[in-house]
Amino acid sequence: MKTTPWQPLPDRKIARVPLDREQIIDAALRISDAEGIDAVSMRRVAAEFDTGPSSLYAHVANKDELLRLMFDRICGEIELPPHEPERWQQQVKELMRNTHQILLAHNDLARVALAMIPNGPNALRASEWMLGLTIKGGMPPHLGAWANERIFLYVTADAYEASLWRAQMGHLGLPKAEAELRARNELGVYFADLPADRFPYLSGFSGAMTAGTSEERFEFGLDLLIDGLGRYVSRSPE
Amino acid sequence: MKTTPWQPLPDRKIARVPLDREQIIDAALRISDAEGIDAVSMRRVAAEFDTGPSSLYAHVANKDELLRLMFDRICGEIELPPHEPERWQQQVKELMRNTHQILLAHNDLARVALAMIPNGPNALRASEWMLGLTIKGGMPPHLGAWANERIFLYVTADAYEASLWRAQMGHLGLPKAEAELRARNELGVYFADLPADRFPYLSGFSGAMTAGTSEERFEFGLDLLIDGLGRYVSRSPE
DNA sequence: TCTACTGGCGAACACTGTTCGTGTCAACTA
DNA sequence: TAGTTGACACGAACAGTGTTCGCCAGTAGA
Structure with missing residues (x-):
């Protein structure tokens, strides 16, 4: 039943930009x-290049990989300044505020961060930085590793929850x-009416x-x- | 074009159990x-009653509501013992271990807990208990409220992450x-090969x-x- | 010049949540 | 008792999803 159409093929459009992973x-x-x-569906992304979804699969294994790549891309935005072990806890806070801010700036992308074990190269860079700093600060290595993971978990979870609040009240016009x-x-x-x-x-x-802003609550945790x-800490810093 | 079939209707099966929200x-x-x-799709749930998905919509507004109801159901499993303000921090830990355990016992249901602002009656019960205990323990009310929310966020996020690990390695046969x-x-x-x-x-x-068990890491946070x-704490307990 | 191979891509498959319109039946009303 | 109302059941369909298959064009290598 399937036959090759014998009409001349309608001008098969050469992809104006030959598809590319990045x-x-x-x-x-x-x-x-x-x-x-x-809103990120394979069809929607492909439409951005005036083509169908199957064209993407030459560059990306599946949607899951695409989401991972997206997340690792924004992990590259995290700033990793030189270690300053004598004020390591402050530096950790600054890093976490930075990543929190980046996650918030990318809508609800935090959800994909939660839904995967992050192992992209940029995520590893951040973990390397964190682990090194906590150890230099005097933490026993395994506790530094735990702290790294726990705090990132908290940050991404908060960013996701924040995106939910933004979404739930679609007061899109209103300023933040x-x-x-x-x-x-x-x-x-x-609450009062309960x-x-x-x-x-x-x-x-x-x-x-309902006291406090979302930033204050984030900072509290x-x-x-x-x-x-x-x-x-079991040793003096550095 | 649409006509009523004039053949005698094939024995329309009376729902053996008339559908019911619970x-x-x-x-x-x-x-x-x-x-x-x-795996929870409307069709899959409906199939459990030998019917089609549209039958569910008389009892449940949509899938989102169904997920909320599922979550609130398991929130009812949380044990809320009488307050003991003189050891309130210990009691908070016990409550959190309890809810953590319940979430883990229900596969990856923690994800729906993360994906919503919990406001079901059973979730409120738990929040009420937490807020009351922290205040009795001497916390300023707004900090008690923050603590409540932050800690629940941490617990559900950890439970979700744990379910991811379980899923990723489908070594289903193996003991935990x-x-x-x-x-x-x-x-x-x-990590060693990096x-x-x-x-x-x-x-x-x-x-x-990779040191430590998942329980130890949870406990650390x-x-x-x-x-x-x-x-x-700004006042002495009670 | 012939061959391999890669990337592009239309069509299709098996799903999803939800709606519409029709069907049945129990309960209340006149 | 007869008639009507309303709640529930549910088949069919719609618009969307991720993914695969098989064919096509064009290029690189032999």
Whole structure:
């Protein structure tokens, strides 16, 4: 039933830009930044090059690999300054704020970071930097490794949750601070309206439940994790 | 073009068990526990009742609501003992170990916990318990609220990551400890084989990178988060 | 000049969540 | 008792998904 069409083939368009792995990643990131990671489908990415989805599979094993490549690409944006062991905890915080910021800047891409064991070259660079710094700071190596992994987990999880909040209230027009304020108010009345007999604390302290900005909450957890590392140092820094 | 078939309808099977919201959640959880959350499709759940997917929509708004209901169901498994403010930090740890354990017992359901702002009744119960305990323990209310949220975030993120590890190495036959050991060995040689010039720490301390069980790593982060709360207490407990 | 091979790509497969319109049946109303 | 309403059941279809197959064009090597 399948036959070759005997009409002259309609001018088969030579790909104006012969497909290329890096450009595929670029296009996928563009889509993800603009419309979210769920908008990144093979068809959607291929459409960016005026072609069909099967054309991508010559350059990328499957969608999973594409997502990994996207994540590792943005891992390359992380700044890794020279180690300063005498203030290593501060440096760790700065690195984490930096990666947090990068994740937030890329919409809900944090989700793919959570959904994989990161092992791309750029992610490894960051881990290498972290492990080295914690060891220089005096942490026993295995605790430095644990700290590295735990803190990255916290950062990516927070970035993902933040992207959820942004998505849930599609007040897209509003500036960031405005949207966050409105969200807090809505959540506040939600807690306050809970039945006081079964939820005395949540309803009574509804103000506390919604206190603070998302940055403050992030910083609160970050402080807990990193300041707590001090007690494990077994040698003096450097 | 659409006509009613004039043949006698083939014996329309009366649903042997008239569909019911709770039973739908049961079935979905059964599937998720056995085959993972990705196996939970509306068709798959409906098939459990020998019917089609559209039958579910009378009892559940959409798939998202079904996932929320599934999560809130297992939140009901969390044990909430009476508050003991004089040892509140220990009690918080116990609660978190308990929920962690429950999440792990339900395959990769932790993912849906991460992908939503939890607001089901059972999740609220747990938050109420946590907020009350931290306040009784002497925390300022807004910090108690933050701690509650941050620690739950950490617990669910860890549970999700753990489910990823289990999934990635489908050594399904192996007992849990065996599989974890094998995973550690594989990862160990991966780190050790990294080029030592660019990754001196990761390759040199490959043993440290893979040290410890998943429980120990979880506990490490949990200690950092909860022990660190002590410095914020502003009143004596009770 | 013939051959291999690579990349491009249309068509198809087996899925997904959701909606529409029709069907049945129980319960309430006149 | 007869009629109507409303809730639930559900087959079919729609628009989308990731991926594979097989054919095509063009180039590099022998």
